[in-house]
Amino acid sequence: MGGVELARPLYFWLGTLATVAGVLLHLPMYLHGADMHYRLAGMPMDLPMTIGMVLIVAGLVVTAWGLVPPGAFAARPAAEVRVRALDDQRMRPAHIGLIVVMSVAVVIDAMKPITLGFVSPGMVEEYGLRSPLNPGGDLPVALLPLSGLTGTVLGSLLWGWLGDKIGRKPSILYAGVLFIGTAICGVMPSFEGNLAMCLAMGLGAGGMLPIAFSLLAETIPPRHKGWVMVLIGGNLAVAYLLASFLSATLAPEYSWRVLWLVGLPTGVFLILLNRFIPESPRFLLAHGRDAEAHAIMARYGATLTSESDVERVQDEHEGGYSRLFxxxxxxxxxxxxxxxxxxxxxxxxxxxxxxxxxxxxxxxxxxxxxxxxxxxxxxxxxxxxxxxxxxxxxxxxxxxxxxxxxxxxxxxxxxxxxxxxxxxxxxxxxxxxxxxxxxxxxxxxxxxxxxxxxxxxxxxxxxxxxxxxxxxxxxxxxxxxxxxxxxxxxxxxxxxxxxxxxxxxxxxxxxxxxxxxxxxxxxxxxxx
Structure with a gap:
């Protein structure tokens, strides 16, 4: 995929297929609720849903095994070198392609937490939650964004660590599989089930933008990096546009639940899209995959630079965040x-x-x-x-x-x-x-x-x-x-x-x- 081999491709694809199958087994429950405008609150989980949950959990475990390179957690970062694009390098078709692909990936990723605001009115009505639309409700609907936001905070830490340990590409791929699995938010009979799934969704959504910026730092010429980062980060607005459009066109007919179910096709698309996303050359060098690293650097006009002794000493002794203040x-x-x-x-x-x-x-x-x-x-x-x-x-x-x-x-x-x-x-x-x-x-x-x-x-x-x-x-x-x-x-x-x-x-x-x-x-x- 994109010139970079997965650790165990067979396990990755088996895990992904199991996760997709697990989500599909939830859809009959959703479709059976059509005559009730898809109101599923309080309904018991049937046998296909139970089997589907088992498949999703197993699929996520098998997918992770397929993505983690052997010795990933024992490898040391290539601290003595940095990878950067040459400053006088022109923007190549490879750079433009990466900008387009990462823009689409960020849009798909950002749609997940943005959707929280559009599903809230429907959830308030179906679960009887407390909100501006229903001041006398029971549990506050604000628990939903709190759960999702907590997930994104934890996800930012988790995905930053994973990106360094298993690579940028596997981290993005796993986020895509997690998006597929958490699409079952759209079939959860209880509000508490939605809270748990929303936390998991946030875990996947929290780290995409930092990973995207890390890849850009190693591939985009420095004199172009600023406006490219602004352009890609600004795709949060495009994600809002798509989320509001889907809510306006689909939710009146298929209820708020369909906004979560779109996580299935968008997650699959994100996985297919990642064949065009490179791995971090610095990560590849740390794992002894020099040929792959140099092939990617040649494609994007990047080079290796030595980290000076001064920089290493400063990085080790400058303290924590208090130094910024x-x-x-x-x-x-x-x-x-x-x-x-x-x-x-x-x-x-x-x-x-x-x-x-x-x-x-x-x-x-x-x-x-x-x-x-x-x-x-x-x-x-x-x-x-x-x-x-x-x-x-x-x-x-x-x-x-x-x-x-x-x-x-x-x-x-x-x-x-x-x-x-x-x-x-x-x-x-x-x-x-x-x-x-x-x-x-x-x-x-x-x-x-x-x-x-x-x-x-x-x-x-x-x-x-x-x-x-x-x-x-x-x-x-x-x-x-x-x-x-x-x-x-x-x-x-x-x-x-x-x-x-x-x-x-x-x-x-x-x-x-x-x-x-x-x-x-x-x-x-x-x-x-």
Whole structure:
């Protein structure tokens, strides 16, 4: 596959087929519920579903065995070398193909957690959960995103570790099989079953973007890497567009459950897609697979560079994340943290609950979903504009402009959101900011945090910017689970607007412009 052999191909394909068969055995239960509009709450699991569960668990175990290379957990990383594309290398067809394939992979991956907001209204109705649509419900529906978000946090840690141990390609393949298996969320008779499956889904979805960026770092010429990362990260908005479109077209007829069942075909497609994704040359070198590593480097115009003794000593003795909060990085890290936190609050506060909030304002399910799809489509060009601004203009100014625009839109929505339900034109325009603009800011921040810190703390800086976003999500969903406040459109908009506008000030005061060193790699910030 893509010039890189799997460890045990037969076991991988047997495990994948068993997982697919296990999901298919759940479908008769779903289809039998057609005359009840697919309401399955409280129904007992039948024999085919039980057999299917066993097949899925067995399939995941066998698939893992098929993907783990012999001696994977004993191999040492190739710490003495780095793999990087030559700075003067032109973009080749191989680079363009990788960008397209990784964009599609990120869209498929991101659709999983994004779907949480679109299934919530249907789950509230079927399971009698507490939400803005049903304040007197029993369990809070916010437990669902809390479960999924917890899974993504754990998945980020797990997949980062797996990517180093078993390789980037096997890690992505296993995520695809996990997406297939967790498609049975769409047939779970109980809310508790959905919580367990949602946690597993989050485990698979948590690590795709970091793995994608790791591959790009070794294959994309450094002078193009910034705008490429923004472009690929911005595909979160494309994922939102597809999720809202599927909800508008399929959910009214086939219920919210079908939005989980699409994990079967998209997971299979992701697995087939990965034949075009290369393995990390650095990983291959660590496992003695030099011929495969050099073939991939030749295809993408990459080369080996020796890590200097200074870099190794610095990496070993610079301490943990606390180093980011000491001079000369204190102000810069403060700006990154505030911006990352605001992204998490908008994504898991405003975005997650906007499908429910639009329905509470009087829009039916189809109208609410189409409004979100149209708003996303309207704002989609912003992703390409952001990539161009970042690559051709200014990274710092791009962050400031995007954050200010999204913050302003959220302020208007926080005070006028309910009345705007009757003015569809302005509603669509204002919704485009928090939906597409937030995806653009998240992509820009990922690229920015990987460039502004020097080598010795760069990986920790990138990890911090991603982690605080998830922390913001955990915080806001935890508050909602506790029932401290009802997630109205005004409250969730204001919750995101305040830290986002604070981030504008912080970036203006403390932000720096990435400076390219002689080798094309980011140099030390001149002054922070």
């Amino acid at each position: 000491r001079a000369p990085f204190t102000g810069l890290t403060t700006a990154v943290v505030i911006l990352g936190l605001s992204i998490g609050l908008v994504t898991y506060g405003f975005q997650l609950w906007i499908p429910s909030n639009l329905r509470s304002l009087g829009l039916d399910q189809s109208a609410a979903d189409r409004a979100l799809a149209d708003s996303t489509l309207l704002g989609l060009p912003l992703i390409f504009i952001s990539a161009a601004m970042y690559g051709l203009w200014s990274a710092k100014k791009t962050i400031v402009v995007l954050s200010a625009l999204v913050g302003a839109a959220l302020v208007v929505l926080s005070f006028s959101g309910e009345t705007l339900a009757h003015d569809r034109t302005w509603l669509y325009v204002l919704l485009a900011g928090p939906i597409v603009g937030t995806a653009a800011i998240a992509a820009v921040l990922a690229a920015y945090s990987s460039e502004i810190y020097p080598t010795r703390v760069r990986s920790r800086g990138s990890g911090l910017s991603a982690g605080v976003g998830k922390f913001g999500g955990v915080a806001v969903t935890g508050v909602l689970v506790a029932g401290a406040a009802a997630p109205s459109i005004g409250m969730t908009a204001l919750l995101g607007a305040v830290p986002l506008l604070l981030a504008v000030v912080a970036v203006l005061v403390f932000g720096v412009e990435p400076v390219k060193g002689p080798a094309g790699a980011p140099a030390e910030p001149a002054k922070v």
